[in-house]
Amino acid sequence: MAVPKYKTSKARTRRRRSINMAMTTPNLVACGNCGNKVLRHRVCPKCGFYRGKQIIEPQEMAD
Ligand SMILES: [Zn+2]
Numbered sequence: 001m002a003v004p005k006y007k008t009s010k011a012r013t014r015r016r017r018s019i020n021m022a023m024t025t026p027n028l029v030a031c032g033n034c035g036n037k038v039l040r041h042r043v044c045p046k047c048g049f050y051r052g053k054q055i056i057e058p059q060e061m062a063d
């Protein structure tokens with residue numbers, strides 16, 4: 001069985017992980033009804049519209 005000749009340093013491990021395990025920002029698009037930033041292919045949580053139609057009742061955000 002092949003055995004690594006050298007220990008992988010913390011810096012090397014972290015450099016690799018920073019590339020291969022990097023998180024990507026979600027793909028946000030503006031809602032066609034209210035202009036709110038929403039995830040693609042999702043109903044807008046603010047106005048409840050999707051593809052120009054009212055799909056769900058908008059949820060009141062308790063803050
Ligand atoms: Zn909207």
